[in-house]
Amino acid sequence: MLSKLALNCDALNKVLEGREIPKEEAYEIFNISQYESAEIFETAKILRNKNHGNVVTFSKKAFFNLVNLCRDTCTYCTYKADPGESKLSMMSIKDVQNLAKLAKKHQCVEALFVTGERPEERFELARSWLKENGFANTVEYLVFASEIALAEGLFPHTNAGNLTKHELKELKKSNVSMGLMIENVSERLTEKEMPHHLAPSKYPKERLKVLENAGQLGIPMTTGVLVGIGETPFEVIDSIYAIKEIHKKYGNIQEIILQNFHPKPDTIMKEHPSAEENYFKTMVALTRIIMPEMNLQIPPNLSPTSYERFLSVGINDWGGISPLTPDYVNPEFSWPEIKTIEVNSQNAGYELKCRYPVYPEFFSMVESSLVEKMSEINDGTNLVGENYWR
Numbered sequence: 001m002l003s004k005l006a007l008n009c010d011a012l013n014k015v016l017e018g019r020e021i022p023k024e025e026a027y028e029i030f031n032i033s034q035y036e037s038a039e040i041f042e043t044a045k046i047l048r049n050k051n052h053g054n055v056v057t058f059s060k061k062a063f064f065n066l067v068n069l070c071r072d073t074c075t076y077c078t079y080k081a082d083p084g085e086s087k088l089s090m091m092s093i094k095d096v097q098n099l100a101k102l103a104k105k106h107q108c109v110e111a112l113f114v115t116g117e118r119p120e121e122r123f124e125l126a127r128s129w130l131k132e133n134g135f136a137n138t139v140e141y142l143v144f145a146s147e148i149a150l151a152e153g154l155f156p157h158t159n160a161g162n163l164t165k166h167e168l169k170e171l172k173k174s175n176v177s178m179g180l181m182i183e184n185v186s187e188r189l190t191e192k193e194m195p196h197h198l199a200p201s202k203y204p205k206e207r208l209k210v211l212e213n214a215g216q217l218g219i220p221m222t223t224g225v226l227v228g229i230g231e232t233p234f235e236v237i238d239s240i241y242a243i244k245e246i247h248k249k250y251g252n253i254q255e256i257i258l259q260n261f262h263p264k265p266d267t268i269m270k271e272h273p274s275a276e277e278n279y280f281k282t283m284v285a286l287t288r289i290i291m292p293e294m295n296l297q298i299p300p301n302l303s304p305t306s307y308e309r310f311l312s313v314g315i316n317d318w319g320g321i322s323p324l325t326p327d328y329v330n331p332e333f334s335w336p337e338i339k340t341i342e343v344n345s346q347n348a349g350y351e352l353k354c355r356y357p358v359y360p361e362f363f364s365m366v367e368s369s370l371v372e373k374m375s376e377i378n379d380g381t382n383l384v385g386e387n388y389w390r
Helices: 004-016 023-033 038-052 093-105 124-133 138-151 165-172 204-217 233-250 277-290 307-313 338-347 360-365 368-377
Strands: 055-067 110-115 155-159 177-179 221-227 253-260 317-321 351-354
Touching: 004 023, 004 038, 023 038, 023 233, 023 277, 038 277, 038 307, 055 093, 055 138, 055 338, 093 138, 110 138, 124 138, 138 155, 138 165, 155 368, 165 177, 165 204, 204 221, 204 233, 221 233, 221 277, 233 253, 233 277, 253 277, 277 307, 307 338, 317 338, 338 351
Parallel strands: 055 110, 055 317, 055 351, 110 155, 155 177, 177 221, 221 253
Antiparallel strands: none
């Protein structure tokens, strides 16, 4: 009988030879990683370098916190505001215009539009605010705001929860990509006293349906998994395989974010520990092993003292970094300066380059009029010219 280590090596060799491994072998790799992680990390690094060379990318963005009222209640979230709270954000048309102009002056590339989940369904305040601005619902406003950003020379990427197929189709006209975190496909996490119990939009079937619809429409999608919210390791693996199946079917998943949980004050999960770093690294490495060619990101502000170490376990992107606006989802974690990220990436052996909200290999899915607009600052490889973003 082969030892566990031998079984692990066999599975890793399959991946290095370009063969896929079934979910059960990924489970086994995780089990082995608890005793011996060096081979798993080295395999992930080899696959990362084979598929992405020595380049690590980021998107220079401005975060448009359009409206943070939300119909859901997640037990770890502080993004959501209630009426009357000081952190409530409801951006007027003028606010959007002003931020878009300022972002252009800072030579940002991405306009990240984020909203709570269908706030008008729960809050009269949201309904009246939308009406005052001339819109029937949040998605109508998102389309209008995206057009404002485009007119200023920014490129929109919308993350507004569970959009319908029609809404996705409308936003595709002005957005070069969109995003929806799966977070986790485990139904267990929706049960009573679990993090997604009072967040119906986070139910796995609902989220997966949005990615399916986006795939049918040919929309480049960023998705991802939250690590450390009470899931089992196998539930993370299940989530990655669910994303993989959609990508195999439609080819539209441009990026997977692995986001490490940190507890926040004034939430039910405030006493829940942060994701342990070696566990988080293992999940990053396993994602690379399961999907060798995928673009993988960790947010550097959530690993402020160690983010560059994740280059050696499989990631090739830092996500959106803003020189202008905070991370409204994780406001306690400031963005590192872009120059600092560049130096730390170089010290780890990688060259930092700026991308659009859509990755180079997904330009063919983007509306031709948007591709033409991006050509104005294109470096010839569908990345942003260095003279523009520096």
